[in-house]
Amino acid sequence: xxxxxxxxxxxxxxxxxxxxPVLQKPDLTLVERACNGDADSFTELCRRYYPAMVAIAHxxxxxxxxAEDAAQQTFAKAVRKLPxxxxxxxxxxxxxxxxxNVALDLARSRGMHQTADxxxxxxxxxxxxxxxxxxxxxxxxxxxxxxxxIFLRYYDGMTYEQISAVLGISEQAINxxxxxxxxxxxxxxxxxxxxxx
Amino acid sequence: MSDKxxxxxxxxxxxxxxxxxxxxxxxxxxxxxxxxxxxxxxxxSQKDSRTRQPSIWRTVRQRPITKIAAAAAVIIIAxxxxxxxxxxxxxxxxxxxxxxxxxxxxxxxxxxxxxAYRKGGLEAxxxxxxxxxxxxxxQATGMSAQELLEDFNG
Numbered sequence: 001x002x003x004x005x006x007x008x009x010x011x012x013x014x015x016x017x018x019x020x021p022v023l024q025k026p027d028l029t030l031v032e033r034a035c036n037g038d039a040d041s042f043t044e045l046c047r048r049y050y051p052a053m054v055a056i057a058h059x060x061x062x063x064x065x066x067a068e069d070a071a072q073q074t075f076a077k078a079v080r081k082l083p084x085x086x087x088x089x090x091x092x093x094x095x096x097x098x099x100x101n102v103a104l105d106l107a108r109s110r111g112m113h114q115t116a117d118x119x120x121x122x123x124x125x126x127x128x129x130x131x132x133x134x135x136x137x138x139x140x141x142x143x144x145x146x147x148x149x150i151f152l153r154y155y156d157g158m159t160y161e162q163i164s165a166v167l168g169i170s171e172q173a174i175n176x177x178x179x180x181x182x183x184x185x186x187x188x189x190x191x192x193x194x195x196x197x
Numbered sequence: 198m199s200d201k202x203x204x205x206x207x208x209x210x211x212x213x214x215x216x217x218x219x220x221x222x223x224x225x226x227x228x229x230x231x232x233x234x235x236x237x238x239x240x241x242s243q244k245d246s247r248t249r250q251p252s253i254w255r256t257v258r259q260r261p262i263t264k265i266a267a268a269a270a271v272i273i274i275a276x277x278x279x280x281x282x283x284x285x286x287x288x289x290x291x292x293x294x295x296x297x298x299x300x301x302x303x304x305x306x307x308x309x310x311x312x313a314y315r316k317g318g319l320e321a322x323x324x325x326x327x328x329x330x331x332x333x334x335x336q337a338t339g340m341s342a343q344e345l346l347e348d349f350n351g
Contacts, residue, residue, distance in 0.1 A: 037241030043224045050222035064217055071220070076231040079238050135214040154208075154215045186207055 027165075031088045046075050049092060052166045053099045055155035059147045060103035062140070070106050074099040093168030131194060138188040146181035153178060 025033075025041070027048070033041035050071055057070035077098050085094060139147055152163045160171040167174065228235045257267045306329050313325035 034238070035241070037239055039235070039238055042238055043222075046224065046227065047222045051220050054220040058215075068220055072227055072230060075227065076234040079231075079234040082238075082241070131210060132214045135210050139211075139214070150211065151215060154212045156216075156219055157212075182204070182207060182211075185211070186203070189207075189210075 027091055028089050031085070031091045035082055035085065035088070042075075042079070045091070049095055049166070051156040052092070052152060052158065052162070053095065055151040055158075056096055056099045056148055056166075057103040057106075058155070059151040060100060060144070061107045066106060066110070067103070070099065070103045073102050073106070077102060090168060092165045096166050096168075131189075134189060134192045134194065135185070137192075138185040141188055142181050142184060146177055146184070149174060149177045150181050150185075 025044070027045070030041040030045050034045060053071035053074050054064075054067045057074070058064055058067035061067055061070065074095060078095055081098065085091065087094070139150060142150065148167070149163065152158050152166060158166075160174050163174050164171045257263045309329065310322050310325055314322035317324075
């Protein structure tokens, strides 16, 4: 059993009092504070949207490590562009747009940007041994917006509400996009010899 | 296998393929990697506090209602200034009129000279002046209004 002494308790309470104001604030408040140069608020925004940005970048680049680099670069670019942000309530969608561009630039600079056609050609040449490889191929066959939704949904188990905030579209639209993407993937897997998925 | 089970299986496979662990943001690493951007972020607060001082104009420009209120205030102030600057001249006018009306004989003298000039020109006016001057000189109290009115015909 964990023993809680009074000093530790007081320290934890102080820590919580310090952390809670920023942690509990809604995005809009944090964005407004960040625009006024509050580094803590901006850090909290980064914490909140880092997984989503990594997911978006991963869907473009196809590499986890580079996706993390792209997400960090996105925040750096966001700081520079922060004074230009007009709709502060659409911060997440604005950040996602920056992330897409950063990821595309990064992929282009490293010669990593592959179209669905390129990937299907590679897939045809390579031996389809593992189901995860086939799933990766199926994901690469999807359009960029569909791939993005799949990554956001399955990367960190984001809710429709969270995805809606990041992509700036309605939850119904996300549901439709996700269903179509999964249907397409299921068809691809069936054609690849995985009959029951 | 049912559609629901198929969908669940697909969800599991996708999750297994994509989910490679939750990415966590490290603020310290980010600060080290992008020191220029971090400084820029902090300088925003200094810049903001500097620009915040003359905030009246900013506040006015932010909403249409404040713009209208400011315009109305400017108009009211302008009208106020106009009224204040108009008054002294009006007061001056009234004092000159009262001065003239106070010395009725003088006013009538001027009027009689005017009438004389209209009737007989400069010579008639001079003659009238001489006449009035002579009369006022001889009478210490000055001419009465009745006497001056008699002279009106020149």
